[in-house]
Amino acid sequence: MSATTVNIARGLEDVIFTESSLCYIDGDQGKLYYSGYKIQDLAEYSTFEEVSYLLLHGKLPTRAELKAFSAxxxxxxxxxxxxxxxxKAYPKTAHPMSALRTAISELGMLDPHEDEISPEGLYQKSLSLIAKFPTVVAAIKRSREGLSILAPRKGLSHAANFLYMSTGKVPSKEETKLMDVALILQAEHGFNASTFTAIAAYSTQADLYSSIVAAISALKGPRHGGANEAVMKMLAEIGSPERVSSWLAELQAKKGRVMGMGHRVYKAYDPRAGVLNKYAAEVAAKHGHSKEYAILKEVERQAGAIYNPKGIYPNVDFYSGVVYSDLGYGLEFFTPIFAVARISGWTAHILEYTKVDNRLLRPDSLYTGKLDVPYVPITKR
Structure with missing residues (x-):
């Protein structure tokens, strides 16, 4: 074979390796569905617990099922x-994603049934990880800030409890809804890099914890989970809405890219960005982040005139940073919040893959090196 006879799918783009009923993305039309439900409807009317049930079970729960699942x-x-x-002993200088990766690995070591891969065992471990991710991330946050680590509160929802454990205050209904929406929007997104990594690891029959640690490692990369941090740094660099025009001209001269704009899949407006735009506007109006939001809107207006015709639009990261910041999280915790949401998608995909394929992933490559190279002893090299 040669490069002229083999079609190489760079970055595995458009390669279909399995079937899934969890997520459908219409990138050309800017549509996203979880198990057939529009993301806009789920964000508006649902909760993270309900969406997690949907991903794990393939259907929305009844009232009784949701009550049991939440419990x-x-x-x-x-x-x-x-x-x-x-x-508490982790280095305060360590990135929270590194701390999260280490903590989840330790959870696996502490689980006497770590290597059990029965459907029932996998499901129970999935529930445990979905429940514990917020507790771990909140504990890491409190420890880094020199504050006491808080135990979960039973009377709070998943989103409200995460906020409480992070900040020490019981959140308002508005704050809880904001976090719920943020988690729902990030819960699932097809076979992105971290989800694919989780599946690849699990296809070797590695335990669930190891597979999730692999996913966390993939999510840590700035090309995947860290993009929303870059957006907030961009806003700080711009400084004011009046500077957007000159900043954009400088960026184009350097052939740079606008952080939070463009997506590997979407060639239209990311529907998740549309939902977050609405909530970011409310945050700006009520909680004093009007300057950041005003810069974002001006960047969207001016950069959009240049890039929209090329199929480059705001993605979910464009507005998420302003929302996370308003909820009391620093830049370094934006990606861990992503993980708190995506754990539902990761585990749901692993559960589904064990039923659909469960085949060891083993892609190939086109060899471009030499063959039959004579070996020269080290004394003669």
Missing amino acids: ALVAERALPRSLIRNI
């Missing part, structure tokens, strides 16, 4: 004491 999550929220002690 199961609440029962799994607490962390082992030894893990809490170790989180």
